[in-house]
Amino acid sequence: GDSVTQMEGPVTLSEEACLTINCTYTATGYPSLFWYVQYPGEGLQLLLKATKADDKGSNKGFEATYRKETTSFHLEKGSVQVSDSAVYFCALRNEKLTFGTGTRLTIIP
Amino acid sequence: EAEVAQSPRYKITEKSQAVAFWCDPISGHATLYWYRQILGQGPELLVQFQDESVVDDSQLPKDRFSAERLKGVDSTLKIQPAELGDSAMYLCASSRTDSGANVLTFGAGSRLTVL
Numbered sequence: 001g002d003s004v005t006q007m008e009g010p011v012t013l014s015e016e017a018c019l020t021i022n023c024t025y026t027a028t029g030y031p032s033l034f035w036y037v038q039y040p041g042e043g044l045q046l047l048l049k050a051t052k053a054d055d056k057g058s059n060k061g062f063e064a065t066y067r068k069e070t071t072s073f074h075l076e077k078g079s080v081q082v083s084d085s086a087v088y089f090c091a092l093r094n095e096k097l098t099f100g101t102g103t104r105l106t107i108i109p
Numbered sequence: 110e111a112e113v114a115q116s117p118r119y120k121i122t123e124k125s126q127a128v129a130f131w132c133d134p135i136s137g138h139a140t141l142y143w144y145r146q147i148l149g150q151g152p153e154l155l156v157q158f159q160d161e162s163v164v165d166d167s168q169l170p171k172d173r174f175s176a177e178r179l180k181g182v183d184s185t186l187k188i189q190p191a192e193l194g195d196s197a198m199y200l201c202a203s204s205r206t207d208s209g210a211n212v213l214t215f216g217a218g219s220r221l222t223v224l
Contacts, residue, residue, distance in 0.1 A: 004151075034212075043113075043200055043215040044152070089151055096165065097142075097213060099151030 002027040006090045006100035013080055013107055021075040021103050023064075023090035031092040033057075033066050033073040038087045038102070047075075047088070082107045111135040113216035115201050121222045127189035130219045134183070134203030142213065143176055143186050144200040152200055158184065159207055191223045 007022040025033070032051045036044040048057030050066035050073065057064050062077045073090060085107045090100040114133040122128050134141050139160050144152035155174065157165040160181040169176065173192070178184040188195055198220050202213040 036215075043115075043217040044202075045215070046212050049212065091151075096154055096157070099153075101151050102149075 002031065002092060002094055002096075002098045004090050004092055004098055004100035006088075007103050008101075010104040010106060013105070015082055015107055015109050016079045017107075019075070019077040019080050019084075019105070021088055021090075021105070023073045023075065023100060025071050025073065025090075025092045027071075027092050027094055027098075029094060030068075031094045033064070034091045034093065034097075035062070035064055035073070035075050036089045036091060036099075038089065040086070044089065080105075080107050082109055111214075113201055113203055113214055115199075115216035115219050117219055118217065119220050119222075121224065122191050123224050124192055125190040127187065128191050128221060129188075130186045130199050130201075130221075132184045132186070132201030132216060134201070135214055138203035138205055138214075139181075140204045140207045140211075141178055141184050142202040142204075143184070144202065144215075146198040146200055146218070148197070155186070157207070164207070188221075191221075193223050196221055196223045 035047040050057040053068035146152040204211040
């Protein structure tokens with residue numbers, strides 16, 4: 001079945017550092033790929049998405065490119081802020097939405 | 110901005126008691142989902158509705174869990190009897206259709222603690 005493997009956390013960075021959270025997937029066909037973010041005590045919010053190979057999703061300075069050849073969708077940001085501290089989930093959608101286990105990111109001032 | 114409404118936000122109950130969660134999706138969204146998120150893990154789908162019909166409940170523990178969406182709008186998820194292992198966040202989400210490209214919008218969740 002479909003599965004998502006993402007970089008285990010927790011990840012702690014200093015403000016203005018570069019961020020990469022790795023995500024790879026196994027799926028049949030051509031799934032859509034997503035990054036969701038969960039702030040403390042809240043539900044999941046869509047951060048960005050890509051629906052076909054080589055698409056780049058972007059939002060709030062975050063980017064991820066749908067790489068079919070490496071079955072990856074790594075999340076990147078050039079300069080993180082304290083407000084980016086949250087749990088990040090990579091997900092894919094074929095018939096259903098399948099999530100990774102999440103990566104907790106903490107940014108220290 | 111339209112939101113998915115859930116209640117209650119927090120629920121503490123003793124094992125063997127009954128508990129219910131309510132969800133009101135975004136207006137016009139035909140597809141509604143219930144997910145369970147255990148602490149430190151990603152959400153897992155419990156049940157998916159298309160309008161008032163269940164289209165996937167393969168991961169719903171049917172001996173104790175039930176879900177309904179009688180008029181194809183709001184939905185209720187019930188657990189009876191609750192067990193210690195049911196402690197989790199219960200997330201409701203909705204989307205316009207069940208198409209793979211459609212984005213799911215999640216509610217804030219209902220956190221259940223079973224003592």
